[in-house]
Amino acid sequence: MRPDDLPEVRRLPLFQKMEAANFDELVGKSYMQTFPAGLEMIRQGDPADFLHVMLEGAVELYAKWGGRECTMAVVRPVSTFILAACIKDAPYLMSARTLERSRIILIPSAGLREIFRRDTEFAVSVVTELAASFRSIVRNTKGLKLRNSRERVASYLLRQSRLLDDAPSYRLPVEKRLLASYLGMTPENLSRTIKTLEDHGVKVDGMRVIITDRKKLVDLAQPDTLIDGPDPDALGTGSSLPPVQRWA
């Protein structure tokens, strides 16, 4: 484990306020691992023995059923994932694969549960993170059930801009293929939908998104605080794609 990794981990909301001794104890039981790109590192149904902390790279959380699969979230550093399964000591509900070569810290879930019981600040952080994750996926479900695919795309694109203080242009944080699956549609349909949005205030060229007429886009997307935020919940890994980056 590199020496400059730990401070970053320590700064995560989940670990920030816990006792130093307890943090050290957790870290002592953990180990770091590097995975190549494209590896299924977690298979849904397996026991959740480790909380994962992303240090570097990108991981897709996805679900499988029958032959089908769908993207549930994409995790980027620095953040943790699959907290709920660890707390419940239950099998993973989702699979995970690396999108890039990734460095990840594995923290034994037994240790988490133990320290939860004796470190109040840590307990508060855990419960806050879990509540945030829950609320994040509730928002997501609301979007899926209440909006059609065009509205979902429009509000996704608008939401990302808002995260950057209404930046007029930014870069998509993931491939369109993943975005489509995350939004519950096919890549073909996403492609076509994006084209029809050009008349409604947003243009997408490759990975680049340009808001050409914010008012028009807002009219169409009808953003709603209780679905799209501004969203203190989204900090954790409930169910979201990574935040965008401003266009360089």
Add this chain to the structure above:
Amino acid sequence: MRPDDLPEVRRLPLFQKMEAANFDELVGKSYMQTFPAGLEMIRQGDPADFLHVMLEGAVELYAKWGGRECTMAVVRPVSTFILAACIKDAPYLMSARTLERSRIILIPSAGLREIFRRDTEFAVSVVTELAASFRSIVRNTKGLKLRNSRERVASYLLRQSRLLDDAPSYRLPVEKRLLASYLGMTPENLSRTIKTLEDHGVKVDGMRVIITDRKKLVDLAQPDTLIDGPDPDALGTGSSLPPVQRWA
């Protein structure tokens, strides 16, 4: 508050293991309220000042956006709801309306957060419940994104039977209108879908469900532990309809 209510509340997973003194303190700050049927008792966006404990009746949790709305869950006694919003001290993401005249205990969320910090067993119960809720809604989202509406209906009907030790017949716990919305489809489509399922092992007559050929139904529904359970998660109010009752 009726004297025989409290033991039932105390027996809930959330309160069972906490210190008696702390339980009493919470109860002391709470009060009971009776709502008539059909009342919007929680409006999404309002601050979450109270954890709700259903004693009697039935409540629908639903989400609104634009003119549309959809059912997220139905809560029956004895259980709690909107824990996550209380923990985060954040606005409700869903609205709630009574389906029947309902008796409900309101526990101030500030008190919850306070006792969480000093009662370890309670903290464990809270975090367990939240993790379960999270997992429950993840399952739900997987069902929505991976299955078409026919598969969702088939697995719903099969799942309810399983909850009753594979009972061959049971009564739907909610109106079909609500079931349809919960499953993400229109009542019309649910009606038609049910009809087509008669050739596939299940018959629905009014509120009564009869499994006529379990094997056929299983073939079609392809139940999956990681979506349909058996599901220790579903205890809480993540995102589910109430358990069915065996047909009398």
Add this chain to the structure above:
DNA sequence: TCCCGACATTGATCCAGGTCAAGTTTTCCG
């Protein structure tokens, strides 16, 4: 018990979005 309003079913029709099949562009590696 009757009647009203809500729920449920059924039929006809429409359309959003999926599927299949080529192309085209981008990305990644040797």
Add this chain to the structure above:
DNA sequence: CGGAAAACTTGACCTGGATCAATGTCGGGA
């Protein structure tokens, strides 16, 4: 670089499910 694989786009077509409209059925209150 160069070439193959993957991602993306575009077009044609089809279908699952929504919508609209009409009728049937049930449950609860006067």
